[in-house]
Amino acid sequence: MFELFVWLAGSVLAWLAADGRGRSRWWSLLSWIGVAFVLVLPSRRHDPAAPTPETHVRCPECRELVRMDAKRCKHCGNRLVPNSAKPDSPYTEVELVEKLMAAVRNDDQEGFNLLLAHGVPAEAVGRIIEYADLYGREYVKAAMMRGRVE
Template sequence: MITGLLFVQALTFSVLSGIVASNKNRDMFGWGIIGFIFGLFGFIAAIAVGEAEEVQSSSRQRNQPSGAREFDPDEHEKKCPMCAEYIKLEARRCKHCGHEFSKEEVERQVEEIRESVKGSESASEGEKDERNYKSDEYDTEEILSTHDFNGVGMCEDCDYTREYVKANNYVCPGS
């Protein structure tokens, strides 16, 4: 009777440790064995360990040349022409006012930003006009005010995205 009870307890902690480990991107089977052998202590250890980093994304970044990044539309925003709030680049409807964008318009905006990012990466690899890049002591809002951003978050004068301007403290030469 006691053996059966200990077996059920070990099985319970095994399953719980495996579930906790799986939620933290860890090996569910390995942590299940630890929970089975060590019981409550294995379960506590599974709770205490941190979340594992995704190996696939870090290895993909290591294989890319330095400075080169894959275009991610989630990192970019566009300004709604109706309510002037910023929304995700791929959004088809503004979450603030409900304004709808056509599928073609969204695809065009994504492509424009993709080309802009590609152009700004190639421009950053070449010669920069250092006069337009300000040190970190300058106010970000002041720098952003030198640009004329249109509905897709790209300056009409210098063709740089809002994110690029903020990251590099770039003052628009057209201002």
């Protein structure tokens, strides 16, 4: 009778340990051996500190994951330009870049200022600076380095 109680207690412990670690409850059939295996195996629960698209981005230089609010990449030291495109912006990133380039081409500083308020995708900053250099628009280059035009 005592052996049956010990086996039953071991089954319950294995079931609880397996459930707490995100493992199959079938380990409870193995009783005490199941308890040992479940405690040795790594947990399959989701790590809340793991990088997600909401918290991390890839560095454009070295392609390593860095926190979204970082100013420099911790892997290569590259200066990061935050992607400040607002979710309520009426433009997609592609449309916004096209409109910014059209404002540079047409020397429309006021239009450029208005579009710049929607945010510039980090991947497009270098391309817009090159485009402004092609047309000799120094105010655009200065604005992209500062993040705004005055």
